[in-house]
Amino acid sequence: MxxxxxxxxxxxxxxxxxxxxxxxxxxxxxxxxxxxxxxxxxxxxxxxxxxxxxxxxxxxxxxxxxxxxxxxxxxxxxxxxxxxxxxxxxxxxxxxxxxxxxxxxxxxxxxxxxxxxxxxxxxxxxxxxxxxxxxxxxxxxxxxxxxxxxxxxxxxxxxLSDQSNAEPLPVDGAGFHTVREGRSGVVVAVGPTLDAVLTATEGLDVTVLYATTVRPFDSAALRAATEGAGTDVVLVEPYLAGTSTAVANDALTDVPHRVLGLGVGRRELRRYGTAEEHVAAHGLDAGSLRERISGFLAGARVAVTL
Incomplete structure (x- = not known):
């Protein structure tokens, strides 16, 4: 391709x-x-x-x-x-x-x-x-x-990135696209992170939103998704971790919520390696994402139980 x-x-x-x-x-x-x-x-x-x-x-x-x-x-x-x-x-x-x-x-x-x-x-x-x-x-x-x-x-x-999802989705230069619906949280996958996010969340009861236009941030889509899936939100971005946590927080400012921002860490990786090795080192491969997303959502459920 x-x-x-x-x-x-x-x-x-x-x-x-x-x-x-x-x-x-x-x-x-x-x-x-x-x-x-x-x-x-x-x-x-x-x-x-x-x-x-x-x-x-x-x-x-x-x-x-x-x-x-x-x-x-x-x-x-x-x-x-x-x-x-x-x-x-x-x-x-x-x-x-x-x-x-x-x-x-x-x-x-x-x-x-x-x-x-x-x-x-x-x-x-x-x-x-x-x-x-x-x-x-x-x-x-x-x-x-x-x-x-x-x-x-x-x-x-x-x-633009050399990293790519296997298949394209309809994009309109504006809003987020709902790929999967669930009831235990919302995961926003940005650009080329979607395939890894879908693999990572397979079998999890979460809504997955796909974002290819991140500014302006589609606050309405996030709010609508949290109404059916709960207000625990995970952002998976292919750039600096936490870049969109503030705008996600602003979108939900009037409701209790938690936001986890996943992305590229601040620590410089000084071995060149391959792009795939950098993805794994920053915890953006499917296995690492599943562990981090599952742990975050499980923490919410424990908090509610206690």
Missing amino acids: DTMRDRFAPTMARLLDEDPRVAVVLAEIGVAAFDEVTSRHPDRVINVGIREQLLIGAGAGLALTGLRPVIHTFASFLVERPFEQVKLDLGHQDVGAVLVSAAASFDWPAGGYTHMAPGDVAVLDTLDGWTVHVPGHPDEAETLLRHAVAAGDDKVYVR
Whole structure:
């Protein structure tokens, strides 16, 4: 199966052909995939070289002229390194762009810690007005990318990963999708964590919600799910653990509840290994998730019994 990033350049080529507002800004990464479409639209495919601050600044400048810039590189170079430009050139100037990342939290461990960005969504969470899409399958990535480009002049982050669920689900760029219904708790699986969550919760009496758009957070869907499944909530996110616990707490602020945030830990893993080994080390494999989710829900039942 192709990856989400494999879909990026062909999808953007079609969007460049279809919409004269669309422009693509690159920082050397992925340039070769755009050779053909660049020959058709040389004024709307721009490579700034390995200059990530300029990458964001150039995109913001294009937005000021009325274009819809799609800005792409690895997540650590797209969100973390040029964060001041994201905050000022886009946010302070009140212009929009679509940031499309690659490599997710640790998809290329051989690149070392410089190429890992488990904190990207948390960092963007410090800014106002960002929509964040986290697809779990290449088909979903293509759909959400089209949603992002079509989203007027909004600020949108599309987080691409080599990790993928086996099958796509319908995504609309907005709400959560109910995959399984139960009565003993709610598990929210974000993007490519869904398959592991479904395996981990097999036989457990829980509701599983699938989230590919995490900002804005679908508070209404979470509240509705807890009305039938109880107010113990587990968030499984493929980035920094706890990134969405605050918004989940806000969604349930008027009812007694507990929230467990699972995701990538803060401790740096200094052995490169493989992406699968990083998943296991952070407790995001199906076996570890089952143990952690079951323990959390069992603790709630013991508390009620006592």
